[in-house]
Amino acid sequence: MKGNTMNDQSNQSAVGISLLKGAAILGIAAIVSKLLGTMQKIPLQNIAGDEVFGIYNAVYPLYILILTLATAGLPIAISKFVAERTVLGQLSEAKRVLRLATWVLFVLGILFFGLLYYGADWFAWLIGIESSAAAIKSISFALLLVPFIAGLRGYFQGLQNMVPTAISQMIEQLFRVIMMVGLLLYFTRLGYDKGTIAAGATFGSVAGAIAGGLVMIYYWRREGKISLILDVIPPIRESAASIIRQFLRYALPICLGSIVLPILTLVDTFTMPRLLKSDGLSESGAMHLFGIYNHGLPLVQLIAMIATSMSVALVPSIAEAKLRRQDLAIRTRTEQALRMTWLIGLAASFGLATAALPINVMLYKSAEGWQVISIIAFTAVLSSINVVSGSILQGLGAVMAPVRNLLIAAVLKVILNLVLVPIYGIRGAAIAAVIAFGAACFLNLWDLRKSTQTGLALVQLKRPLIAIGVMCAVLWGSIEGLEWLFTHIFVDLSYRIMETLVGLVAIVLAAITYFVMLLRLKAITKMDLLLIPGFESKVLPFIQRLRLL
Known part of the structure; x- marks a missing residue:
């Protein structure tokens, strides 16, 4: 009996390690894929x-929304x-489940491909930019x-094998970038x-899908040959219709929750070009300004990506504490997660806002639009929260x-775009984004306060804000001083190289x-820092020698 108990504990431990390993593999793959996709x-x-x-x-946010609808939460x-x-x-x-789901996904893919391809001109009209039709048609082939x-x-995730998903995601993004740059x-x-050039850029998604698909087919064929799982119990065969109904009943709520963020992103797609054109700009001029408006978004997404990686561990951790009715653990984990997010997000937002000009020149060749980056930088901390x-x-x-709160934010963004863009142009859209994300952030925190009794006062901001004030002063002074230095001493440097170094x-x-x-x-403690891998052995002794801790 004792031996059986020990075996059970050993098996449970092995399963736990396997799950953690799988989550880590997917987490790393997601970060690498998002990094490639953003950069x-x-x-x-x-x-x-x-x-x-x-x-x-x-075009791309439209594709993401249609793709979310096409997969419908089925994966x-x-x-x-x-x-x-x-x-x-x-x-x-299990394989029969996959076959049935694949047919459903295939039909959905065909339907939404047809919607996007044959409706490209209509979507381009909705956006207000006729030249976007070619890019919409180009990216629609990825839906096939x-x-x-995804199925x-x-x-493979159902089999607790995360490697195929991780490898295919990274290969997909890699080939997407290679094809996009090559065609550009x-x-x-x-x-x-x-x-046409934009259509070449969006076709990178099709090339990435082909590469990712080939990787998944390879793993599928290999799994079919080496699988050691056998039908040890005669299966009770449900009808195909019954299984599909169960699929949809389970997947549709997931789908509805997933489309909210793309809808919030699409607000700018369907409002800004028309509003900019109504101010007397040509189609080309409107798209030029819309491009400038989007300079800051990759940087904001990189900052939010850190928060996303943190959230992967949060959901099961909070769910476990709730299941065990550990209210103190829930409050502690909630407070710690929010505090660390504030510390990272606030510094990143204020830093990006202060250094917007040299960063814009470094990444995008000119200073044009740096004021928009300095405004939209504050969506980084808000989206992270x-x-x-x-x-x-x-x-x-x-x-x-969270779905309800993001929908409220999307409606608010529409209203604010309609009011502010005609007055302030793309800066008005940036202000609208900050207010909309701020509203969603406040509503989420309010819901957390009701659910966990974790009040906003627990998020200690006074000391971090002092640190941020000193940081911004150093950052601004360094930029001004270095620009003066490079301008008067290294006179042969190009403007872009100078601002990059600065x-x-x-x-x-x-x-x-x-x-x-x-x-x-x-504002941070030794316990906070010990959560960082390798900190205790490599960084802590150095900090203690400097008497900083």
Whole structure:
């Protein structure tokens, strides 16, 4: 009996390690994929210019929304149904689940491909930019492949094998970037019009889907040959209609929750070009300004990506504490997550706002639009808090609360765009974004306060704000001083190289200043820092020698 107990504990430990390993693999793959997907926008703007950059940023959120509808939450449903049947040893039923789901995904992919391809001119009219039609048609072909790939990924995740998903995601993004840059260079050299060049950029998603699909097919064929899971229990065959009904019943709420963020992003796509044109700009001029407006978004997304990686661990952690009725653990984890997000997000937002000009020149060749970056920088901390607080609410079971709050933010963004863009142009849209994300952030925190009794007062901002004030002073002083130095001494440097050097040196000095101030003000503790891998052995002794901690 004792031996059986020990075996059970050993098996549970092995399963736990396997789950953690799988989550880590997916987390790393997601970060690498998002990094590639975000950073690809910089060469896109550098090679093709702001007009093409604007068209791309108008079309891509539309594609993401349609893709979310085309997959309809089915990959998560597939992983759940496959996992349940695999536990019973019913591999043939697990594969039958995948076949049925694949047919559903195939039909949805065809339907939404047709909607996007044959409706391209209509969508371009809705956006207010006729030249975007070619890019919409180009990216629509990805819908013939991506739903199928998503289904296979769900299948392998149901088998607790995260490697195929991770590898295919990274390969997909890599080939997407390679194809996009290659076509951009080729089309611009041939002198094609802006709409065609943008279509070349969006076709990168199709090339990435092909590469990702081939990786998944490889793993599918290999799994079929080496799978050791056998049908140890005769399966009870449900009708196909019954399984599909269960799919949709489980997947549709997930789909509805997933489309909210793309809808918020699409607000700018369907309002800004028309509003800019109504102010007397040509289609080309409107897209040029829309491209400039999007300069800051890759940087904001990189900052929010850190919060997203944190949220992966938050949902199961909070859910476990709730299941065990550990209210103190819930409050402690909530407070710690919010505090660390504030510390990272506030510094990143204020730093980006202060260094907007050299960063804009470094990444996008000119200073044009740096004021917009300095405004939209503050969506970084707000979107980070949204991600983390939304994840905590989901872990607590309040799944629809973040969805509702983002929908309110989307409506507010529409209203504010209509009011502010005609008056302030793209700066008005940036102000609207900050207010809308701020509203969603406040509503999420309010819901958390009701759910966990974690009041806003627990998020200690006084000391971090002092540290940020000193950091911004150092950052601004460094930029001014270094610009004067380079202008008077290194006179042969190009403007872009000069601002790149100024930006990088100033940001490093500001980051060191912020970290030192946090330590001196005791805004972060030794326990906080010990959560960082490798900190205790490599960094802590150095900090203690400097008597900073």
